[in-house]
Amino acid sequence: MSKAVDINVKHVTRVEGHGNIVVKADDGSIEKVEWQVPEAPRFFEAMVRGNNYDDIQTIVSRICGICSASHSLAALKAVEDALDVKVSEQTRKLRILLNYAEQIESHVLHVGYLVAPDLLGVKSVVPLVSSHPDLVKTIIAAHRLGNEMMSLIGGRRTHPVSVKVGGFSRIPTESQLKDLKKKLEDSVPKLKVIAEAVLGLADKLPAFERDTEYISITNPDHYTFYDGDIFSTDIDKTVDIHDFESVANEYVSAQSTAKWTKWHRDSFAVGALARFNNNADQLLPLAKSIADMFGLKKGCCNPYFNNVAQIVEVVQVVEHSLKLIGELLEDGLDPEASKPPKVETKAGEGVGCVEAPRGILFHRYKFDDNGICTGANICIPTNQNHGNIQKDFEELVPQFISADKTEDEIRLGLEMLVRAYDPCISCSTHYLDVEFV
Amino acid sequence: METKRESESSSGSIIVGVGNTMMLDEGIGVRVVREMKKSGNYPSGFEIDEVGASSFNIIHLISSKNIAVLVDCAYMGEDSGVIRMFTPKEAESRKIRTGLSLHEGDLVQAVRLMEHTGVMPKWLYFFGIEPVEVAPGDRLSPLLDEKLDEYADFINENILSVIKKIEDADA
Numbered sequence: 001m002s003k004a005v006d007i008n009v010k011h012v013t014r015v016e017g018h019g020n021i022v023v024k025a026d027d028g029s030i031e032k033v034e035w036q037v038p039e040a041p042r043f044f045e046a047m048v049r050g051n052n053y054d055d056i057q058t059i060v061s062r063i064c065g066i067c068s069a070s071h072s073l074a075a076l077k078a079v080e081d082a083l084d085v086k087v088s089e090q091t092r093k094l095r096i097l098l099n100y101a102e103q104i105e106s107h108v109l110h111v112g113y114l115v116a117p118d119l120l121g122v123k124s125v126v127p128l129v130s131s132h133p134d135l136v137k138t139i140i141a142a143h144r145l146g147n148e149m150m151s152l153i154g155g156r157r158t159h160p161v162s163v164k165v166g167g168f169s170r171i172p173t174e175s176q177l178k179d180l181k182k183k184l185e186d187s188v189p190k191l192k193v194i195a196e197a198v199l200g201l202a203d204k205l206p207a208f209e210r211d212t213e214y215i216s217i218t219n220p221d222h223y224t225f226y227d228g229d230i231f232s233t234d235i236d237k238t239v240d241i242h243d244f245e246s247v248a249n250e251y252v253s254a255q256s257t258a259k260w261t262k263w264h265r266d267s268f269a270v271g272a273l274a275r276f277n278n279n280a281d282q283l284l285p286l287a288k289s290i291a292d293m294f295g296l297k298k299g300c301c302n303p304y305f306n307n308v309a310q311i312v313e314v315v316q317v318v319e320h321s322l323k324l325i326g327e328l329l330e331d332g333l334d335p336e337a338s339k340p341p342k343v344e345t346k347a348g349e350g351v352g353c354v355e356a357p358r359g360i361l362f363h364r365y366k367f368d369d370n371g372i373c374t375g376a377n378i379c380i381p382t383n384q385n386h387g388n389i390q391k392d393f394e395e396l397v398p399q400f401i402s403a404d405k406t407e408d409e410i411r412l413g414l415e416m417l418v419r420a421y422d423p424c425i426s427c428s429t430h431y432l433d434v435e436f437v
Numbered sequence: 438m439e440t441k442r443e444s445e446s447s448s449g450s451i452i453v454g455v456g457n458t459m460m461l462d463e464g465i466g467v468r469v470v471r472e473m474k475k476s477g478n479y480p481s482g483f484e485i486d487e488v489g490a491s492s493f494n495i496i497h498l499i500s501s502k503n504i505a506v507l508v509d510c511a512y513m514g515e516d517s518g519v520i521r522m523f524t525p526k527e528a529e530s531r532k533i534r535t536g537l538s539l540h541e542g543d544l545v546q547a548v549r550l551m552e553h554t555g556v557m558p559k560w561l562y563f564f565g566i567e568p569v570e571v572a573p574g575d576r577l578s579p580l581l582d583e584k585l586d587e588y589a590d591f592i593n594e595n596i597l598s599v600i601k602k603i604e605d606a607d608a
Contacts, residue, residue, distance in 0.1 A: 042573075062459060065489050109493060126546060129553035137554055144497045157497075158489050 005401065007411050019423060021414050023397055033397045035389045035418070037256035045376040053079050053345065053371040054165050060363070060378065061159045064424055066109075068159045069102040069150065070356035071378075073226070074363040076165055082350025082367050085166045088337040093324045094171060096226045098153040098160065099354060100317035103225065105146030106357035107272070107310040110422045111198065112139030115307045118416050119201035135197050138190045142314075145187050149321075152176055167338040174333050181325045184318050188286070191318065195290050195311050202294060205304040206413060210395050212301050212388060213265050214274035215247065216360055217353060223275070223282040223316055225355040231278050233299075234264040241353040244362040248379045253387070260387040261379070267387030270359025271421065272309035273300060284323075287316035303392055304420045310357075345371030356381055358424050382424040392417055450504035452479060452592070454487040455495060455544065459575050462568030465588075466508040468577060469566070473589045480596050492547035500551060504603075505558035506596060508588075509544065511565025518580045519567045520588050522595050525552075528563070560599065564592050 007023040024032040048059050057075045061068040073095055080087065087095075113125050116135070120128060129136045147157055152172050154160025162170045172180070218238060219228035229238035230247050239247055250259040262268065276291070280298045283291060291297075291312045296305060349366045359381030366375040393414060400410045454470030457463045467487045472478075474485045483504075488494050499505035513521060525548045544563075551557045566588060569578035576582070 065491055113493075124546065126549050126553065129550065133554065136550070140493070140496065140550075140554065143493050147494060147497050157494050158491065 005407050005410060007407060007414070019418065021393075021411070021418065023393075023410065023414070025397070025401060028401060030397060030401070033393045034255050035386065035393055037258045037386055041257060045378055048365070048373045048376045051373050053083060053343070053365075053367055053373065056365060056373060057163060057165070058159075058161075063378070063380070065158050066106050067102065067356045067358065067361070067424055069098050069154060069163075070354050070361050071363070072154075072160050072163050073099060073354045074352040074356075074361050075365070076163060077352030077354070078350045078363040078365050079165050079352070079367075080350065081352060082348040082365060083165070083343055083346065083371070084348075085341065085343055087166055090171075090328065090331070090334060090337040091167050092226075093328055094153055094168060094338065095163065097321055097324055098150065098163065099225050100321050101146050101149035101153060103146075103317045103357050104314055105143055105150065106422075107314045108139060108142040108146060108194070110357075110419075111194065111307055111310055112136070112143070114419050114422075116198070116201075118412070118419065119198070119204040132197070135193065138193050142187060142190055142194065145183055148183070149180060152180060164340040165343060167340040169340065171333060171335055171338050174329060177325050177329055177333070181322060181329075184321055184325070187318060188315075191311075191315050192290075195293065195315070198308070198311055199293060202308065205302070205307070206416070207302070208304065208392075208396055208399070208417075209301045210303070210392055212303070213263060213268040214277045215263065215268050215270050215384070216275040216278045217241070217355055218278050222320070223279045223284070223287075225275075225317070230353075230360070232263065232268070233274075233277055241362065242351045244351065244353065244364070244379060245377070248362070248384060250379065250383070255390075256386055258383045258386060260390075261384045262387055267391045268384065269303065269388040269421075270381045270384045271306055272313050272357070273303070273306040274359060275355060276300070276309040276312060283312070283316055284319040286319050287312050290315045303388075303417060306420045306422065310422070343371070345369065356424075358382055358422050359384060380424065382421075385421045385423065389418060389421055389423075449484060449502055450480075450482060450506075451484040451486060451499060451502050452506040452508065452596070453495065453498055454485075455490070455507055455509040457490055459573065461570050461572050461574040461576065462566075462578055462581055463510050463571045465510045465566045465568065465577060465581050466564075468581075469508050469564075469585060469588045469592070472585045473592070476586075476589065478586075478589045478593050480593065480600060483596070492544055492550075495544060496547050496551055496556070499558050499561070500556040502558040504560045504562075504596070504599065506562050506564065506592065507544065508564045508592060509566070510568050510571065511563070513565050513567055515567040517567050517569040517578075518584055520584075520591050521565050522592075523563050523565065525549075525561060525563070560603065562595075562599065564588075564595075 005025040020036040022034040044063055048056050057072045060075045061072045063071050117124055151157045155162030162168050214233045217224055217228035218231035231238050247263055248261045250261050253260045277298050294308045296308050347369045352363045354361055361381055362379040364377040365373055368374050454467040456466040458467050470485050470487055569580050
């Protein structure tokens, strides 16, 4: 291509965290290809120090407005690990449901709000209302279901308040769970509508593949989001979550204020496609049928298909939620079984891990004899994906230039790639910025 | 502003505080409605709720309401501390979004989405309050903090005035 390419996508709103895309090329020669993360440090690991063990969840849930349940659950599991607190099977199932509520909310919103406009060639979801009104209404309805589920189990729509160390301060009633079960059953046809709509546009997903290491948790019993060991497509045995630092290998990159990670290669990927690649054999029937519908198979190395994996996972978590709710109702809900126990504090250290919508999430905390936090290490999935986004860029940009793509086409392709990873860019502010007309 | 709805009939009325109370004046909307709830300084028959920065969560709260009132921090080009009431038709969002992540909430865009999907509240009003500072911190700037009662009175009076206008129009 005998022309200059100068792409500088800067996130210019006054939101605290963001990413920039920079490409400079001239006459086919690439000078610079960078995924930059100039996100402000937020100091949560420092904030929790000096706080009591039972305040940790409340604080760290505020790391994110979209993944607040995942942060809550990872924190609680880490605290319980440190203080030897065991939870009942009922509590475990309710927590899994809370995690699933978040997966539904996040995946549906991402696919509907950010990915669908790309596939349909529009700037945002708003123009889709005219062209695809039923699809947009279906997306909003599915998101609303996740919202209601979050509120029911977690006690609030965002930043759950009912989850406690060792249990719940309040659990749903049987009639509330029956009502939720009915809504989840009714959502299945709607989810199929979303899946079919995306399937009709799947040819718009770039045919880009790069051999990648995919990391997630795995569990021999089920397709897991809540409990398991660390697994990678590059290894044949699992790693205990307590050794997560040896997996993440966080390091500082000059182009990022967020730490990057690598394990067996220069980078790895986490998230829906990673979970799928590691655990697809355990999908429930309906979810498997959706994967088959898209031709999505284990070993897929096309990062754009993370969005397809998200659709498969929404169906998976709805399907498994129905199973879990059925079991809870059959066993009978017992508030005492989820009553937070009296905790004996002691010095110790614990690790908690869950799969957030965007990938594997690790929390580690240290406590003194009085249960006061003396140290923390939180490793979030978006940071684990930054290096992989960069490596994808490095392979993708030359392909785009060789294919004589225009600057706008390259920009869109790279923006779509970033979107495919569904980065959890800090949602600290939103403010209105208005001009009167 | 009245919007024709396609399917759902309007029901109930709500005042929602919007914002992040961990970012100084960004949380003014939430602080004001908490004050209104605590003092009972709001019209009877209204629910009071609060929500963070998720546009979609706001949609779920106010969809198809009869009267919905959103109280939020707003950059309006006014002096710090000024409160203004306006309708969606009177304002355009100036926010520039990259669309790279789900973390770019835009209330005005959310309202457009409600309009297009036919679930707009029958009557929707914004109360925007010009901030002094938006930065990490779990309190309000002194100027806004001192005006909480004043804001609550202003919102209450204006909603009562709106209700009267609606009743007169219906009579």
